[in-house]
Amino acid sequence: MPRKRPEELRSHRWFGVDDLRAFGHRSRLLQTGLAEADFRGKPVIGIINTWSDLSVCHAHFRTRAEEVKRGVWQAGGFPVELPAHPVTEQYQKPSSMLYRNFLAMETEELARSHPCDGLVLMGGCDKTPPALVMGALSANLPCVFVPAGPMLSGNWHGKKLGSGSDVWKYNAELRAGNITQAQWKDMESGIARSFGTCMTAGTAATMMLAVEAMGLALPGASSIPAADAAHPRMATAAGRRIVEMVWEDATPASFLTQASIDNAVTATMGFGGSTNAIPHLIAMARRGGFQLDLDRFDAISRRTPLIANLRPNGDTWLMEDFYYAGGARAFLARLAPWLDLSARTVTGATLGENLEGAECFNEDIIRPLDRPLQAEGGVAILRGSLAPRGAVIKTSAADPLLLSHTGPAVVFEDYNDMNARLDDPALEVTPDSVLVLRQAGPQGGPGMPEWGMMPIPKKLLQQGVRDMVRLSDARMSGTSYGTCILHVAPESHIGGPLALVRTGDLIRLDVPNRGLDLLVEPAELERRRAAWTPPPRRYTRGWTSLYLDHVGQADEGCDFDFLEHGAPTPEPEIH
Structure with a gap:
């Protein structure tokens, strides 16, 4: 495979030429205590990190970013961390979805305006996977997604709890008078026991799996629990791989196809995934220039068996159990008859090659094809x-x-x-x-x-x-x-x-x-x-006003009309 030369790196225009501007760029990095050998002639990897104190599902990302950097250094790259809007599911009002496009735009602009040769996308909580991928597809730089991973299973009085699903279940029982306010309060400290995303088959788990099935994450990465020691090893491996991808010029446009999109939809259906995946996947597909509409979702759902027995579809198992049962690789391998295994991925190999040797260790969690949870997708x-x-x-x-x-x-x-x-x-x-x-x-x-x-x-x-x-x-x-x-x-x-x-x-x-x-x-x-008369406009300034002027409807992916696939934004002039 042809490899780029150092002078062909995008970052060469910032650090590799001998002019006044590059002098300033190099001197400012030297100001931090780095040596020129640390960055000149090496792939610059932008680590787009959605950590914040209020992004509790991403609480481990401060540490994981350092572990990604370790992999980048190991492979001979130069890592730079770029904090991005965290889109906090639990705290942003009126809706975190209002800010998905904000993060997508920020991701694209961070990549475009900085001396990045490749990107590591750190996300997991609901809106961050689609937003990061949307922005990265628009920027079209080599990229790897590092999923946050699910939190540990919840526990209350010996009962396994799933975040979200059991909140709704027990709140109904509270309102019906079947549990006490004291019991409800006691449950708070047991339903979310570690950093990581919701451990049910909710939006976060769905989108992380969909991004892996699309080919943008390392094999098995999406199902590793956030607190498991395998998770930092995966982050470091992603750091190593992105450096190689830069030298290979493995941009999303070079290997993603319509089959990649269909694989993501098929995985979502077989997983019994969140309905939120539908507008997200439509938006992601359109950013890459691919076709995806509601009819395609329905057609793929009708042909795909639901084989993941996880809450809220099943009544027992959670994402930690799914990982022990073989995780994303075992699930996708079992779903193989409905996937295009020739689709290429960030590893440089095909999806089929990535799934070779995958095993299932619990067939109640990852169901056999002759015993699905439901004959059609969810x-x-x-x-x-x-x-x-x-x-x-x-x-x-x-x-x-x-x-x-x-x-x-x-x-x-x-x-x-x-x-x-x-x-x-x-x-x-x-x-x-x-x-x-x-x-x-x-x-x-x-x-x-x-x-x-x-x-x-x-x-x-x-x-x-x-x-x-x-x-x-x-x-x-x-x-x-x-x-x-x-x-x-x-x-x-x-x-x-x-x-x-x-x-x-x-x-x-x-x-x-x-x-x-x-x-x-x-x-x-x-x-x-x-x-009928239209409701009055309530927002006249700022991001929300821009959002109202340009957002599409749910069947269109809720993206902005000026951000869907089209001519790329010109490269910035260096001043």
């Missing part, structure tokens, strides 16, 4: 008069009895209206009702908050109800479960049919036939549309 795409551009449901986490259902709508105008009225004893709601939430989409939220798993009204919980049909233009946490219809497009804020629903209207859900319809006469809907 997600279905719905269309109809209520969602002409599509909606999403996670069938693997829903009550099968509700997948064909017709019921009257109970409409909440926005999240505050829902909170104010949901537990009112006077709320006219039955188990057959369809809870409807508006103003929760990309613009209405703004940023599609995770409000889609609306709580069950308290009076129904007390009757023993634990699931009912819920419908919105919102997202829901990947750790969530229930018969929740999400990502309704177009959203209500811009006048989609969801804006026209009234309490009492009948809504028909028909998952087997992929249908979602509002059973109201067209003439009546036209009267309502004529009377």
Whole structure:
């Protein structure tokens, strides 16, 4: 394989020429105590680190960045750490999704404006994997993704707890009066026991696995628990590999194909992954210039068996168990009949070559193909008069009895209206009702908050109800479960049919036939549309104003119109 010469490195323009500007660049690094031999003529590796004190899932990234640097030094490169927006899932409001594109833009600009020859992308918590990959694909420099890895399994009074999934489960029991406030409080310290991402098959685990299946992470990297000693070894190995990738000029555009994208979608479906993966993968694909739409998701879901028996799809196992069962390599090897094993990866080898020798050690966790958890993937795409551009449901986490259902709508105008009225004893709601939430989409939220798993009204919980049909233009946490219809497009804020629903209207859900319809006469809907007025704009400055001007709908990936694949941004002039 042809290898670059040192003078062909992108960083050579900063450090390798003999002019006034390069003099300044070199002298400032010498200022830090480095010697010229440390950086001149070596690949400069930008380590894009999403650590922060409030990014608790990435608490180990301060240390992992040093371990990546160790690998870069070992391979003869020069590592530079570039802190980036952490997109903290737990703390940013109104929605972390509002800032995914912020990190994507920052990643691209950090790579473009600095003397980087290659990138190590450090992320894991929900929005960071897609954002880092989106930015890296736009920058098109050699890159390796280092996933944060799942946290250790939770434990409370001898019961295994899964972050997110058991929060929703036990909160329902608290509201129903089946556990005490003291028990609920005691659970807080046992449900998240280490650094790392949610240890259920939520969005973080889904996206880390999808990035590996796409070919952008080292084999098996996505499933290593964050606290396991194998994790720092993986980080160091990634540091070594990225240096080699720079010399090989192994940019994403040089090896990613449409098959790489389909592999990521297939892994997501076979994993029973988060519905959040759908807009993320669409955005990632489009950044690389590949085609991906909702129909492709549905087609791949219909052909792919769900073989990962993990919460919230299963009721027992967590990501730590998945790793002990063989992890991502064993899972992908078992899913091989539905993958394109010829797709190339960051290792320089094919996906099939990376999976050679993988073994499964627990067939209840990674199911045999003749005994899947579900015959089809965990997600279905719905269309109809209520969602002409599509909606999403996670069938693997829903009550099968509700997948064909017709019921009257109970409409909440926005999240505050829902909170104010949901537990009112006077709320006219039955188990057959369809809870409807508006103003929760990309613009209405703004940023599609995770409000889609609306709580069950308290009076129904007390009757023993634990699931009912819920419908919105919102997202829901990947750790969530229930018969929740999400990502309704177009959203209500811009006048989609969801804006026209009234309490009492009948809504028909028909998952087997992929249908979602509002059973109201067209003439009546036209009267309502004529009377509808757009909500007033609430944000007029800063990032949120830019977001509202340029964000796409859920079926388009919620990316910005000016950041999708196109002509690359020109290289910066050196001044």
